[in-house]
Amino acid sequence: MLHPDQKPLRLASVKGMNDILPEQAALWAHFEDAAQTTLRAYGYQRIRTPIVEHTSLFARSIGAATDIVEKEMYCFTDALNGEQLSLRPENTAAIVRAAIEHHLLYDGPKRLWYSGPMFRHERPQRGRYRQFHQLGVEALGFAGPDVDAEIILAGQRLWDCLQLQGLRLELNTLGQLDERAAHRAALADYLKRHIELLDEDAKRRLETNPLRILDTKNPALQDIMRGAPRLMDFLGEASRAHFEALRRILQANGISFTLNPRLVRGLDYYNLTVFEWVTDRLGAQGSVAGGGRYDRLIEQLGGKPAPACGWALGVERILELLKENDPGARPEPHCDAYVLHQGEAARTQAFAVSERLRAAGLSVVQHCSGDGAPVRFKTQMKHADASGAQYAVIIGEDEVNSGTVTIKALRRAADALEGNAAQRRIAVECLSRDLFEKGG
Incomplete structure (x- = not known):
């Protein structure tokens, strides 16, 4: 019972961390059912990992110089044992950690999928929140371009199942580590010659990760970026062959795509194939799903070297598109x-x-x-x-x-x-x- 001088405590949810109310839950269930049905058709099995992981897992895998690690992670010190922990900002690193810890690749490659909440401290906007939900696939142990194509085909089948229109697939290749290093040096030299035209964010990234400047959204830098060295020109024969094989499979299966040489993704662990599905219907943040190949990450996190690739989608962004498709159409809860x-x-x-x-x-x-x-x-x-x-x-x-x-x-x-x-x-x-x- 309250003391006479006490006022009732009125609390609201944390900014950017939203309740999903019963009338919204039906649309979530509609999406989740479609995703589960689609991924089962490709032989993917569900995996669930903890929301809290060691901070070092993400700093090592995502990259210490990325915006996620520098600015956006929710980190804290465990009061009982002093461990540095973080709410997961993405799930690929956690899937790889689980695969290494539990020897999942001991008996061969694995096709996995997951869904759940992720956390990033960024400015909330439409379809983009501080607690947000991702659904993703990870194909571990597969080296060829055929599995790159498979996960893209699975994504397209999900859009078709949900009757989503207007999503564009953008495709690029980052090559291998040595090819990317040569391109990075040439890119840094080019940008330094135009340093007086760079904004503050680009100048900071010039010293840490100049590749990220390529996908800048600053209109004033677009002309400079169009003249920048192209990674495609630094690729070796094997990288080119992998990318061309992927393109042939997609074209043979009627998958339309646009080559975007400036697409680099925001995480350090990618190599070779990278891709995104984008839309014009959600404002400036047009990416709704994306991924690529990360062949070095398993070894980087202490496992036996093995190739891998995957993608993740933002559930809230997909639901925004579903609501736009037909605002009156809502799967309604019912009983018999x-x-x-x-x-x-x-x-x-x-x-x-x-x-x-x-x-x-x-x-x-x-x-x-x-x-x-x-x-x-x-x-x-x-x-x-x-x-x-x-x-x-x-x-x-x-x-x-x-x-x-x-x-x-x-x-x-x-x-x-x-x-x-x-x-x-x-x-x-x-x-x-x-x-x-x-x-x-």
Whole structure:
């Protein structure tokens, strides 16, 4: 109980960390079902990793000079043992850590997928939050361009499943480490000759990671970037062959893409293939998904050398696009039957009816009063209709005395559940009316 001088504590969520309310959860479930179905079709298995990892995992894998590590990670010291820990800002490093720790590649390559919350301290904007959700795939132990193509095809199949339009695939190759080092030196020399035209962010990156300057969003730097040395000109024969093979597979499967020589991605661990799906419908932050190949990361984190590639998508951004596609179309929560009752005997029987229907595989909501007082059938029917139920199952004094229930359809036939609507209707009617005879 509050002290007379105390005021009630009113708390709001942390900025950029949002609640997902029941009316929003249906759209999330729609997306998650489509993703799970799609990835199962490609033989990917789900993996779940902790939200908290050692800070050194991300500093080592992502790159100490990246914006994520320098500015955006939520880091803290464990008060019990002094360990430096972080909320995960992305999940590829954690998947690789898990694969090494549990020897997942001991019996061969693995196809994995994950979903869950990530955390970055950045300015919240549309579809981009401090706690955000990613879904991604990681193909570990595969060296050839065929698996690069496979994960891109899986992404395209997911867009088709969700009926998402207007996503453009941008493609590039970063080559191998020595090729990228030669390009980086040439790029740094070029940018230093134009240093008076660079903004402060570009000048900082010139000393740490000049490749990131290539994808600057500053309009004033676009002309300079167009004249910069191209990484493609520094590639060796093997890197070119890998990229050309990938392009041929995508073209043979009808996947449209744009070559973007300035696409570098924001993480240090990428090599060879990199790609993004982008849109013009979410403002300046147009990337909704992206990834590439990271053949050195497993070795870098202490494992036996093995190639790998993957991608991740921002769930909130995809949901924004889904809502834009058809603002009126929302997968609504529903149940098959809503059980109404009045009187003590009817309430007891309502529990039996509800449990038998659930055991038959139906979704059932049983009316419960807020304060324990009796509620008129008229009021209960309003709740039943609002629930989205297909049928109202009514139990009153007459039904208790006659050993029956009354069933009322709440939806037109066109609104009935798809596929097995007739089967469910029969189950509701037969099971319900037979309950008393069977002692249910």
